[in-house]
Amino acid sequence: MEYADLHLHSTASDGTCPPGEVVRKFAETGFSIISITDHDSVAGIDEAVSAGNELGIEVIPGIELSTIYDDKEEIHILGYYIDWQSDKLKKTLDNFLYSRKIRAEKIIKKLNDIGVKIDKDKVFKLAGSEFIGRLHIARAMVKEGYVKNVSEAFTEKYIGRNGRAYVERFKMKPREAIELILELGGIPVLAHPGMYGWGECIDEKIIKEFVDNGLVGIEIFYPCHSELVRNYYLKMTQKFNLLVTGGSDYHGKGTGRDMVGEIKLPIYYVDKMKARINR
Structure with a gap:
């Protein structure tokens, strides 16, 4: 049986492997389809698609957009088969990059104020791209010996949500992310719904709200x-005629999310996605 993994990150956001290396790892493990879904970034797609062509593995252009629901809950919306070269998308993501850069500078200042002396330039160099996230700051904290691991950094003591050095950044609303993905010709999917602050099973009313906004899958x-x-979510997909997707959320070595092959999505589900695109 052929398998897919539709949720992978690279150095174009907060992963530790370059896009081409991610493609190679999954090709060597026997996957036939993958999707690079970097956070608020499509900078790795060209390299990934090129590597996929060389290695004989299909690479679906994707993204994972960060959104905020009701000014409280951070929700991630995955987009598949998007036009990643769209001018509108580029402008939107440029705004996100600027927001992340400013947020990172504020977090680093707060950390310095509480005695965690990490250097901004070193953090930006560690990131290795224009994308700067909290994970890069956490890795710098590990490297400088302030915390034992990334998880310790993501607590209220440091840069976890509501932490002493936490700083919020601009995020679009779920509806806006869904509409953008649809405008780009893509398939908007609710990412890892069991991982949010509402509890593992999101109220059906909220799922319906997202569906009314144009959500196509979970x-x-x-x-x-x-x-x-x-x-629970399979029942939601049946009730609202939504697509089923899946992925490992692979981030690479040293991230705690580095197991290649942890999720093997049967190609049947990708065929359903393609049918939805082509209908």
Whole structure:
């Protein structure tokens, strides 16, 4: 049987492997289709698609957009088969990059104020691209010996949500992300729904709201989703005629999300996505 993994990150956002290397790892493991879905970035897609062509593995152009629901809950919306070269998308993502850069500078200043003396230039160099996220700051904290691991950095003591050095940044609303992905000719999918602050099973009313906004699918097969959670969202996909997707949320070595092959999505589900695009 052929398999896919539709949720992978590279150095174009907060992963540790270059896009081409991610493609190679999954090709060597026997996957036939993958999607690079970097956070608020499509900078790795050209390299990934090129590597896929060389290695004989299909690379679906994707993205994972960060949004804020009701000014409280951060929600991620995945987009597949998007026009990643769109001028509108580029302008939107440029705004995100600027927002992340300013946020990173503020977080680093707050950390310095509480005695965590990390250098801004070193953090930006560690990131290795224009994309600067909290994970890069956390890695710098590990490197400088302030915390034992990335997880320790993501606590209220440091840069976790509501942490002493946490700073919010600009995020679009879920509806805006869904509409943008649709405008780009893509398929908007709710990412890892069992991982948000509402609890593992999001209220059906919220799912319906997203569907009314244009949501097309739900990421059901995900490492942290229990069988109970999967079954709940499978019922939601049946009720609202939504697509089923899945992926490992691979980020690479040293991130805690580095297992290639943790999720093996049957190609059947990708065929359903393609049929939705072509209908």
